[in-house]
Amino acid sequence: MALTPDSLFALANPVALLGWALLVLAPRWRVTRWLVLSGAWPLLLAVAYALLIGGHYLGAHATEGGFNSLAEVALLFRNPWALLAGWVHYLCFDLSVGIWESLDARRRGVPHLLLVPCLLLTFLFGPVGLLLYAVVRRFYAAPATAAATPLSASL
Secondary structure: OOOOHHHHHHHHHHHHHHHHHHHHHOOOOHHHHHHHHOOHHHHHHHHHHHHHHHHHHHOOOOOOOOOOOHHHHHHHOOOHHHHHHHHHHHHHHHHHHHHHHHHHHHHHOOOHHHHHHHHHHHHHHOHHHHHHHHHHHOOOOOOOOOOOOOHHHHO
């Protein structure tokens, strides 16, 4: 199989989807903790992103496009390799947000059934899921940490 933007796109999506499936369907499974909640899964995507974006800026299309205007961003993403790097960037960061939501929800005692819609929206629409989780977490106080507890209260 040749490494093309299309073939790597077809590989990156199931990798990310597996991480999301583990977060939603098996949040407390040892494999989920080891692969996803540890951050290993998004780091795998981060490595792919680093290779893709590094390859773009070291390649023949390095001077095409940029981030100074919407027109430059559009020109940058006309290159399929840069577009793939952008997509992997989304996959990596959205999964990282989903992991944070899962860990924060566990710490606050948010029921998993309330977390699932937030995770699904974060997977599909990124910031919309984060926004929903921000609303949900307001109803669940964070447990006090030892550092936040006054010394006199712990005696």
